[in-house]
Amino acid sequence: MIKKVLVTLLTGVAIGSFGLVTAQAATQHVVSQKNVTTFGKVTGNTRGKTYAFKTTDGQLTMTANHKLASFPKTAWAISKSALIQKANGKQYRYYYVTSISKGKKSYSGWVWHKYLKTPSAVNLNAPYISQNAVKAWMGCESASLLEGLHYKGALKSTGLVAFMKRLPRSKNNNPNNGFAGSPYKVTSGVFQSIFPKPLAKWGNQYEPVKNMSGASLSKLRSQLRLHNPVVVYVTLHFAKAQYGHYFWGTGINNSHVMLLDGYKKGYYHVADPNQGKYWVSASKLARSYNYKHFAVAVQ
Known part of the structure; x- marks a missing residue:
């Protein structure tokens, strides 16, 4: 009988090195x-x-x-x-x-x-802005950025011409500092573009914009899943890069810029200021984008 009582008393306790210790319930x-x-x-x-x-x-x-x-x-x-x-x-x-x-x-x-x-698929359906409609033959960066800003609800009453009046210009025609040349005409010997760092700085005046240069396409897809369209620097018609040498470095002479706003298996969706909205094969866009890995996310 004494043995039975002792067993009952020990139920729910553990023997520690210094005696009997009450068992703790597992915690979350x-x-x-x-x-x-x-x-x-x-x-x-x-x-x-x-x-x-x-x-x-x-x-x-x-x-x-x-x-x-x-x-x-x-x-x-x-x-x-x-x-x-x-x-x-x-x-x-x-x-x-x-x-x-x-x-x-x-x-x-x-x-x-x-x-x-x-x-497996995202399509933000960002608005389309034509650079050709206003004869801004070299204005793809501005048009792509404005597409992204309009998608986010910023500057919705501002057209491309008015937007480009605010375009930061490079005094020495270095696209690392601002836009080089004119967005309305071809200027011989000048690489007419604005690179991601100054483009992002400009866009940040209206909406959070992040320079994503160096990012893989998988990181850009993650931005799309966050509903953030991405301005990407590719080549015209996704063709093979044609390089040119300038005082500031090497540029791609057939460079082009558009807004990436969707993806699905084997394809990406773009709002291209030069040609409209369409799906392009993932392999074509990847080859074209991977030349420079230049990108700006409108967040």
Whole structure:
């Protein structure tokens, strides 16, 4: 009888090196959390929820705040990542997400990463602006940037001619400093362009614009998933590059600029100020873009 009572008393306790220690219930807690370079995904499984996190004395409380069923195919911007250990001892990856909706209220919370997916296709359907309609034969950079600004809702009542009156010019015809030459005529011996750094600086006067030069096409696709169209420097008709040498360095004489606003398997969608809106094969655009990796994202 004494033995039976002792066994009962020991139920739910563990023997430590210094005596009897009461067993602790498994807790739910954050193992690690960090900010990440913002990237985009979309709702993949509407059975899930987003949560608000609250930690008290190391114990994590997760309170549901939104049902994913209310956000089918919604695009989400991911800015944080957290590894959560739940009471069952298993660890789960959660992302902090904010819904992306033009001109609408945004929603946010933590969501299990497997409820999101990378979209197989995106088409922002950015507006088209023709450089040829105003005889701005060399104005593709300005037109492409304005397309992106209009998509974001900036300068919507401003046309290309009025916009180019604000175009920053290079006093020494170096496109690294501003636009070289004239957007309305061909100037012999001058590389008539404005490169990403000064273009981004100009665009930042109206909307957040980021110089993405050096970025891979996969990073540009991530910008599109965040609803950010990208000004890309390619070649005219996606042809083989024709190089020229100038006092500031080497340029591509058949360079051209357009707005990248979508993708799907095997193709990219562009708003080309010279030829309109269309799908181009991924291989053609990749070859043309990879000559310089020049890009500016309108965010």
